[in-house]
Amino acid sequence: MSSLREAQKQLTRDMIVERALTLFTEKGYVATTIDDIAAAAGTTRATFYAYYPSRVDLMKDFMARVNAVLDRADGPDRTTTAAELVDVVRKGELPGILAWLESRAALWPVFRPYLDVLDEAAAVDREVRALAREWHEEVISDIVRGMQLAGRFSEETRHIRGTLAFTQLDYVATLWTRRKLEPNREHALEVLADSWYHLLCDER
Secondary structure, three states: OHHHHHHHHHHHHHHHHHHHHHHHHHHOOOOOOHHHHHHHOOOOHHHHHHHOOOHHHHHHHHHHHHHHHOOOEOOOOOOOEOHHHHHHHHHOOHHHHHHHHHHHHHHHHHHHHHHHHHHHHHOOOHHHHHHHHHHHHHHHHHHHHHHHHHOOOOHHHHHHHHHHHHHHHHHHHHOOOOOOOOOOHHHHHHHHHHHHHHHHOOOO
16 A cells, blocks of 8 residues: 555656646746646646745756756765766777767757756756756766866866866757757757767867
């Protein structure tokens, strides 16, 4: 019985998240109310707050779902880590980098809408802004970890290299979501992979 109850709770949670994502995308984060979300999910304000005591808690669930899609797991010294990303940077091979970027790009339609809402929320909510910055640093730290394991580049430059690589990836990803532009994906990823290779792997 308890497993059935938990399954029902998860269904309610998923419905709230799904409807919230749709409303945030269509109306905007600020313009969407808790009542809007509850009504769209076929539930009540009280039920919404039983699952998400605040909007920030809802945004935390958004982030958890992004991490699940990207296979980001608990790490020993930070909240999450992506072992595949660390390994790709450690190996430092252009074909491997391109393959990893292509695998992430295939998932953009699934997780980018969550990140777009989080970015919009971060502009008006300090707690969400801190949450987004922490997540960005987690991704950057994975890139840095790959360079560290390879013994590549000086400690002083690894973080800025990781930051630039992440920023490039984030920008290219927005071309297919928030900005509604669609350049040639194949060429864009090839250019991005080449940039990552020289930025993170090529010490010449």
